[in-house]
Amino acid sequence: MPAEQQLAGVSDLFVVAAVLLYLAAMIGFALELAFGRSKADSAAVPARQPVGAGVGSAGGSSDVPAEVASEPVVEPPAWARKAGWAAMALGWLGWAANLAAIVTRGLAVDRWPWGNMYEFVVAICFAAVTAFLGTQLRQNVRFLGAFVMVTAALGLGFAVKVLYTAAGPVVPALNSYWVAIHVTAAILASGLFIVAGVSGILYLIRGDGMSRLPSRADLERAAHRAIVFAFPVWTFAVIAGALWADKAWGRYWGWDPKEVWAFITWVAYAAYLHARVTAGWRGRAATIVQLLAFGCLLFNLVGVNMFISGLHSYADVSG
Amino acid sequence: MTVDELERERARPAGMGPVGWLRWGWRTLTSMKTALILLFLFALASVPGSLVPQRSVEPDKVVQLFQNSPTLAEWYDRFQLFDVFTSAWFAAIYLLLFTSLIGCVLPRTATYVRELRRRPPAAPRNLSRLPHFSRLDDPLTVEEAAGRLRGLRFRVEVGDGWVAAEKGYLRETGNLLFHVSLLGLLVAIGFGSLYGYRGNVLVVEGDGFANTVAAYDRFIPGNQVSAESLEPFSFTLTDFQATYQVEGAKRGQELDYSAFMKVNDAPGAPTRDYTLKVNEPLEVNGTQTYLLGHGYAPVFKVTDGKGQVAFEGPVPCLIESKPTLTSGCVVKVPDAQPSQLGFLLRFLPTGDGAGASLFPGALNPQVQLLGAFSGDLGVRSGRPQSVYELAPPEVMRKLTPLVMGTGQAPLAVGGSIDLPKGTGKLEFTGVKEWMTLQIAYDPGRLPALVAAGTAVVAIALSLMIRRRRVWVRVKDGVAEVGGLTRTEGSAAGFTEEFADIVKVLSAGGKDAR
Ligand code: HEM
Numbered sequence: 001m002p003a004e005q006q007l008a009g010v011s012d013l014f015v016v017a018a019v020l021l022y023l024a025a026m027i028g029f030a031l032e033l034a035f036g037r038s039k040a041d042s043a044a045v046p047a048r049q050p051v052g053a054g055v056g057s058a059g060g061s062s063d064v065p066a067e068v069a070s071e072p073v074v075e076p077p078a079w080a081r082k083a084g085w086a087a088m089a090l091g092w093l094g095w096a097a098n099l100a101a102i103v104t105r106g107l108a109v110d111r112w113p114w115g116n117m118y119e120f121v122v123a124i125c126f127a128a129v130t131a132f133l134g135t136q137l138r139q140n141v142r143f144l145g146a147f148v149m150v151t152a153a154l155g156l157g158f159a160v161k162v163l164y165t166a167a168g169p170v171v172p173a174l175n176s177y178w179v180a181i182h183v184t185a186a187i188l189a190s191g192l193f194i195v196a197g198v199s200g201i202l203y204l205i206r207g208d209g210m211s212r213l214p215s216r217a218d219l220e221r222a223a224h225r226a227i228v229f230a231f232p233v234w235t236f237a238v239i240a241g242a243l244w245a246d247k248a249w250g251r252y253w254g255w256d257p258k259e260v261w262a263f264i265t266w267v268a269y270a271a272y273l274h275a276r277v278t279a280g281w282r283g284r285a286a287t288i289v290q291l292l293a294f295g296c297l298l299f300n301l302v303g304v305n306m307f308i309s310g311l312h313s314y315a316d317v318s319g
Numbered sequence: 320m321t322v323d324e325l326e327r328e329r330a331r332p333a334g335m336g337p338v339g340w341l342r343w344g345w346r347t348l349t350s351m352k353t354a355l356i357l358l359f360l361f362a363l364a365s366v367p368g369s370l371v372p373q374r375s376v377e378p379d380k381v382v383q384l385f386q387n388s389p390t391l392a393e394w395y396d397r398f399q400l401f402d403v404f405t406s407a408w409f410a411a412i413y414l415l416l417f418t419s420l421i422g423c424v425l426p427r428t429a430t431y432v433r434e435l436r437r438r439p440p441a442a443p444r445n446l447s448r449l450p451h452f453s454r455l456d457d458p459l460t461v462e463e464a465a466g467r468l469r470g471l472r473f474r475v476e477v478g479d480g481w482v483a484a485e486k487g488y489l490r491e492t493g494n495l496l497f498h499v500s501l502l503g504l505l506v507a508i509g510f511g512s513l514y515g516y517r518g519n520v521l522v523v524e525g526d527g528f529a530n531t532v533a534a535y536d537r538f539i540p541g542n543q544v545s546a547e548s549l550e551p552f553s554f555t556l557t558d559f560q561a562t563y564q565v566e567g568a569k570r571g572q573e574l575d576y577s578a579f580m581k582v583n584d585a586p587g588a589p590t591r592d593y594t595l596k597v598n599e600p601l602e603v604n605g606t607q608t609y610l611l612g613h614g615y616a617p618v619f620k621v622t623d624g625k626g627q628v629a630f631e632g633p634v635p636c637l638i639e640s641k642p643t644l645t646s647g648c649v650v651k652v653p654d655a656q657p658s659q660l661g662f663l664l665r666f667l668p669t670g671d672g673a674g675a676s677l678f679p680g681a682l683n684p685q686v687q688l689l690g691a692f693s694g695d696l697g698v699r700s701g702r703p704q705s706v707y708e709l710a711p712p713e714v715m716r717k718l719t720p721l722v723m724g725t726g727q728a729p730l731a732v733g734g735s736i737d738l739p740k741g742t743g744k745l746e747f748t749g750v751k752e753w754m755t756l757q758i759a760y761d762p763g764r765l766p767a768l769v770a771a772g773t774a775v776v777a778i779a780l781s782l783m784i785r786r787r788r789v790w791v792r793v794k795d796g797v798a799e800v801g802g803l804t805r806t807e808g809s810a811a812g813f814t815e816e817f818a819d820i821v822k823v824l825s826a827g828g829k830d831a832r
Pocket of ligand 1: 267270273274277349350351352354358416419420421422423424494498501778781782
């Protein structure tokens with residue numbers, strides 16, 4: 001079937017294109033950050049609008065406290081903004097290439113293109129970039145751009161270098177419409193969790209003084225938003241997995257290692273949501289909880305597939 | 320209601336009596352902080368469940384660990400690490416967590432019901448102090464404002480010169496419902512494990528199965544299951560078919576497999592045909608039969624030293640290499656005379672003539688004799704024995720080897736080997752396939768599904784909806800609007816909504832809507 005093999009080859013090329021475009025976008029975003037204006041950490045200051053300022057607008061990054069805003073600020077060079085816009089364009093191009101890679105792979109194998117770990121990771125990177133670009137449409141989160149892009153590029157690189165699997169059929173157990181439901185939900189949630197994880201790491205890296213990195217309040221808000229969307233989706237993914245297990249393995253929950261870690265991840269993100277509303281845990285502690293949960297997610301994706309055997313060992317990773 | 324309200328006044332009063340201590344204990348248990356810590360413990364406690372082999376998942380690995388490092392295994396066992404998810408300490412954590420949950424949900428439900436009946440609170444004196452504030456250019460009356468806010472589906476209260484409006488009550492509904500459905504899920508799972516059972520059985524082509532406890536190879540009943548309560552269905556496996564990828568990098572990979580069965584739903588019921596596949600279980604009155612795996616059962620005929628046929632039939636072989644389905648077989652012939660016979664063989668679905676298999680499909684089935692023994696196999700010693708092991712090591716040592724090593728040429732179907740000194744003959748007469756099944760009955764399945772489905776919807780409501788209040792004050796014809804979300808972290812999204820609300824309030828009749 002040469003036509004299908006050609007398509008598979010095209011898919012591989014699109015992955016490489018996506019990596020390059022993401023890296024280019026990352027440079028653009030990084031330039032904008034590096035030469036943009038540095039900001040104070042407004043995490044500790046409640047976002048309160050100046051009195052009588054017409055329609056209140058607490059959107060995006062505009063809640064810089066008044067004392068800081070009145071400091072003399074050096075206007076960033078005009079090209080820093082332009083670099084940001086170019087990066088957005090490159091990011092969208094990379095997104096399109098990533099999408100094309102997934103679609104061509106799906107056509108080449110004539111099934112849902114997430115049947116093994118390679119395909120799964122490619123799709124998760126796509127989901128993460130989608131989550132970022134999608135959020136950007138409604139709310140300015142460009143400050144995350146460089147970090148999301150580099151994560152996606154690294155993820156795709158890891159997929160190509162370590163996980164690559166030639167296009168082909170999957171084992172019978174995976175030939176089910178449940179792939180479309182369960183795995184798609186898991187991919188979506190993982191993409192969002194990645195955006196949250198990137199924000200969380202930046203939150204911890206950023207000191208509490210002036211910095212070119214985005215303010216902690218912005219980072220915390222971006223992370224929370226992503227998780228608020230991701231958590232129900234993840235819950236659904238786990239339940240859909242249980243339904244599938246009920247069809248395929250004769251029990252809906254059997255504490256298979258993958259199930260154990262999906263559960264741990266779920267409990268850990270629930271703990272984050274609780275920590276955020278518990279006195280004394282807000283901010284830094286909640287962020288650490290969030291990153292622990294993110295670690296569980298990654299371990300489930302990489303560690304469980306590669307080091308622990310179980311019913312889910314379809315991952316098809318060689319070596 | 321914010322959590323701070325819940326957390327308020329938890330300090331322990333000095334000089335408490337036993338009632339005071341109880342109350343303090345209950346309060347501590349139901350505090351958010353305790354819940355948080357219990358959630359952590361819950362996650363942490365599941366970790367060993369994925370690292371240490373679990374009896375319910377991989378019983379053979381547990382046995383292996385007991386053989387290889389008995390001391391470690393004993394310590395593991397002492398802490399119930401082979402049964403993490405049914406262990407006392409795991410149960411202690413989730414029971415505490417769920418008690419905490421109940422203690423948390425009950426008072427919140429009471430508060431919530433009270434709040435539902437309450438009207439939105441009167442407008443604050445100075446609206447410009449609110450996080451969201453706007454002054455309208457056009458004049459607006461209190462009635463107009465109330466009407467337009469009602470149009471936006473706010474709950475509205477009108478006072479002297481002000482309007483108070485509130486929306487987003489579903490958030491708390493969702494949150495409470497979510498926590499309650501988690502409790503429901505736990506109850507459903509518990510119910511299922513008490514009144515349900517599951518078991519495994521291996522069936523060879525041509526053989527049948529009737530759903531009785533004795534027919535299972537492994538049977539795990541819930542506490543409340545009696546032998547009579549098993550659904551009395553039966554079936555025979557008439558044919559088993561598997562297909563494999565024949566070319567490319569994935570040559571030999573399974574594509575599909577099907578078991579063709581004749582099923583009787585109850586004794587005396589008409590026979591129906593059913594094709595069992597992965598992902599498509601057979602259901603008889605709530606009892607599900609699942610196809611888990613398959614392999615080969617070559618058919619052998621053994622003639623003993625006296626010329627009698629001492630054994631004839633299929634022998635299910637254990638898969639040794641998944642990609643080629645090369646399998647190891649054990650044939651025990653306790654009826655052979657003058658002494659019992661035992662054989663170790665290797666089955667090659669597509670033999671290459673040199674002792675290896677090239678493909679998992681049975682294109683050129685061959686068996687290779689690896690060892691033949693005579694002597695007492697200990698089958699009748701009364702001790703449990705594995706059908707996949709010829710004999711335990713201490714018994715093996717006492718057997719007389721007749722043939723040893725891989726020097727034997729592989730047999731094709733119809734081939735035979737004469738054992739030395741007229742001790743007998745082994746014939747390879749055909750190939751059948753076996754399948755392994757899991758049969759499960761779990762009355763908690765549907766309730767668990769309902770609870771889980773409710774949980775997803777409820778958590779989505781709880782996380783996506785924000786509780787918000789809007790006030791309008793009209794003074795000397797000038798209208799001011801103030802807004803507030805009562806949900807942490809959602810201020811950003813409310814900004815746009817507030818702007819829309821202001822637009823609707825000021826556009827009024829001019830607006831198309
Ligand atoms: C099985 C254990 C539990 C799970 C999985 C769980 C999960 C959740 C989730 C996902 C939320 C949504 C958070 C949000 O709205 O941002 C939530 C909220 C909440 N939970 Fe739990 N929970 C559990 C146990 C408890 C317990 C024991 C308590 C009581 C101490 C509790 C009290 C609360 C409260 C007060 C909220 C509302 C937070 C808010 O207003 O945003 N939860 N829970």
